[in-house]
Amino acid sequence: MKLAGALLIISASTAAGWLYGSMLRKRRKNLADLRRLLQWLETEIGYNLIPLREAFFRISQRLQGEVSLLATVFIRYLDDPGGLTAGEAWQKTIQNCREKLVLAGPDWMILEDLGCNLGTTDREHQLKAVREGIERIKIQETAVEEQAVKNEKLYRYLGMAAGTLAVLLFY
Amino acid sequence: MAGIREVLTYLAPRLRRTLEKMGGALQELEEVRLRAGRPLQVETGLVSTLVTPEGLFTDRKERAFRVTEEDILRSLQLMGENSLYTLEEELKEGFLTLPGGHRVGLAGECLAENGRLVRVKRVTALNLRIARETIGSSRPVLPFLVAEKRPLRIMIISPPQAGKTTLLRDIVRSFSNGEGVPAPVKVGLVDERGEIAGCFRGVPQLDVGIRTDVLTGCPKRDGIFLLLRSMSPQVIATDEIGRPADLQVIEEVLNAGVGFIVTAHAWDTQDLALRPVLREIWLQGLVEKVIILSRRYGSGTLEGIWDGKTKKALPVKPVRLGVGN
Numbered sequence: 001m002k003l004a005g006a007l008l009i010i011s012a013s014t015a016a017g018w019l020y021g022s023m024l025r026k027r028r029k030n031l032a033d034l035r036r037l038l039q040w041l042e043t044e045i046g047y048n049l050i051p052l053r054e055a056f057f058r059i060s061q062r063l064q065g066e067v068s069l070l071a072t073v074f075i076r077y078l079d080d081p082g083g084l085t086a087g088e089a090w091q092k093t094i095q096n097c098r099e100k101l102v103l104a105g106p107d108w109m110i111l112e113d114l115g116c117n118l119g120t121t122d123r124e125h126q127l128k129a130v131r132e133g134i135e136r137i138k139i140q141e142t143a144v145e146e147q148a149v150k151n152e153k154l155y156r157y158l159g160m161a162a163g164t165l166a167v168l169l170f171y
Numbered sequence: 172m173a174g175i176r177e178v179l180t181y182l183a184p185r186l187r188r189t190l191e192k193m194g195g196a197l198q199e200l201e202e203v204r205l206r207a208g209r210p211l212q213v214e215t216g217l218v219s220t221l222v223t224p225e226g227l228f229t230d231r232k233e234r235a236f237r238v239t240e241e242d243i244l245r246s247l248q249l250m251g252e253n254s255l256y257t258l259e260e261e262l263k264e265g266f267l268t269l270p271g272g273h274r275v276g277l278a279g280e281c282l283a284e285n286g287r288l289v290r291v292k293r294v295t296a297l298n299l300r301i302a303r304e305t306i307g308s309s310r311p312v313l314p315f316l317v318a319e320k321r322p323l324r325i326m327i328i329s330p331p332q333a334g335k336t337t338l339l340r341d342i343v344r345s346f347s348n349g350e351g352v353p354a355p356v357k358v359g360l361v362d363e364r365g366e367i368a369g370c371f372r373g374v375p376q377l378d379v380g381i382r383t384d385v386l387t388g389c390p391k392r393d394g395i396f397l398l399l400r401s402m403s404p405q406v407i408a409t410d411e412i413g414r415p416a417d418l419q420v421i422e423e424v425l426n427a428g429v430g431f432i433v434t435a436h437a438w439d440t441q442d443l444a445l446r447p448v449l450r451e452i453w454l455q456g457l458v459e460k461v462i463i464l465s466r467r468y469g470s471g472t473l474e475g476i477w478d479g480k481t482k483k484a485l486p487v488k489p490v491r492l493g494v495g496n
Contacts, residue, residue, distance in 0.1 A: 120255055
């Protein structure tokens with residue numbers, strides 16, 4: 001009985017460690033997708049000069065993974081018959097997706113800042129804001145990368161080790 | 172009704188709700204004018220009036236719905252599909268066209284460089300002109316506009332907002348479709364300000380007929396030469412002539428042996444004979460028929476048709492076009 005309990009604790013904590021590691025991997029992927037989203041947006045605004053709704057529709061068609069949810073939810077709010085501005089639709093999109101996407105606080109902050117002037121200024125300023133967003137995401141990506149190299153394995157083993165320690169203490 | 176309903180979706184929700192309360196009176200609207208910090212104003216065919224928050228007409232400004240700058244910005248964003256960066260050209264020109272061919276004029280604080288307008292920087296006033304299609308309104312005048320199966324050279328004159336463009340559009344449509352005329356003709360339409368065909372992204376939103384080629388946003392002179400060279404039109408149609416360069420363009424069209432339909436601002440033939448460029452066109456007999464419109468019975472009242480050669484009025488009774496014909 002004790003042995004079964006011990007095994008349970010060790011496997012649970014190992015799983016927790018794994019889970020944390022996999023969250024980190026997921027955020028890394030999402031950040032890369034987010035960067036891709038903004039880079040496409042930059043092209044759609046800068047060269048194709050198409051409106052946001054159409055731009056995000058095109059992006060949602062191309063973008064794989066869960067980040068494309070941002071595009072589809074944003075389109076839904078833009079279509080709202082109540083007549084939301086792009087900034088309001090973007091804020092609502094963030095609220096809606098916050099629980100559904102694996103991203104950290106600073107990542108959401110970047111998106112929130114981007115929403116402030118979305119659609120309300122001329123091309124030059126829109127591009128400036130989008131490019132700034134891309135640069136800031138790149139910084140997050142680098143930070144996550146470094147963290148991952150250092151800690152991903154650590155978290156997995158740490159999980160197992162913590163479990164083992166707990167078992168040893170209470171055995 | 173579709174026209175105004177369509178326009179309402181581009182207005183800030185607060186304004187939309189107020190105007191919706193007007194009910195049946197909505198149909199009468201020709202213009203909705205929004206100015207930051209000032210009362211909501213509308214123009215119908217016969218009156219210019221203010222609107223209360225309950226959607227009723229009033230002449231007292233303290234009772235009227237007050238438009239805010241926020242209302243204007245919000246409306247502008249909706250009109251620009253929430254993407255003002257796509258409207259840079261329009262902010263330079265001072266107007267934009269909505270799907271359905273409705274025109275929105277802009278005013279406010281401008282940005283200028285080297286004495287030239289760069290764009291309207293801060294929009295504080297909007298004027299929505301609701302495009303009306305009165306299909307068939309040209310029917311009473313069509314018999315006067317064709318001779319020996321040849322479309323004549325026609326000028327439509329009237330004071331502002333008496334339905335020149337609406338009539339021009341319906342004549343173009345009828346010529347192009349061959350309705351009410353002996354044979355259909357190919358029409359080349361130079362729609363400099365996008366008001367005749369109401370193009371949205373280059374596609375006409377209003378019915379200008381099946382044999383009509385449209386150049387939109389193109390300067391008149393260049394557009395007419397382009398069409399004459401490339402599209403072999405039998406009739407050239409364009410809006411608002413009166414600048415010195417227009418005389419030469421008209422002569423070119425004449426030389427090409429092509430008919431034309433143009434519009435101009437003038438009250439009547441006496442007024443026409445006083446205006447610098449129009450006088451030449453009228454006195455030299457370059458136009459064969461002049462159609463005069465007024466607002467006597469509402470926008471689009473036919474006042475008379477004059478012959479360009481004899482300089483005499485033809486026997487027509489004043490009637491409001493597009494109503495009951």
